[in-house]
Amino acid sequence: MEVDMIFKIAAIGIIVAVLNQLLIRSGREEQALLTTIMGLIVALMMIISQISTLFDTIKSVFGL
Template identity: 45%
Template sequence: MTIQILLKIGAVGILVALLNQILKHSGKEEHAYLLNLAGLIIVLSWVIPYISDLFNEIMDIVNIGQ
């Protein structure tokens, strides 16, 4: 995992938090909820390949021991 993915996740988190506060103060809680959900889906789409690689590496390590 590179530092670049961590910076992307941090940037999305800051942007979503800022927009969330703006939407909540303007009375659009439904839009704020959808924004949070969209941010979560974006971050998960970036992280899932790394999790898959981790599981593959673990399976390779376990198979080496047998």
């Protein structure tokens, strides 16, 4: 896994946390929840390609 990917995921986490706190303090709990869910989905979409690469490497190592 590249270091850039870790920094990108950390940045998404920080941005989502700040937005979450701002929305909760302004009384918009529903939007805060949706923001958190969307941040999780974006991070997972970034990781899916890395997981696919991992499975391809495992298949080639074990000859499956």
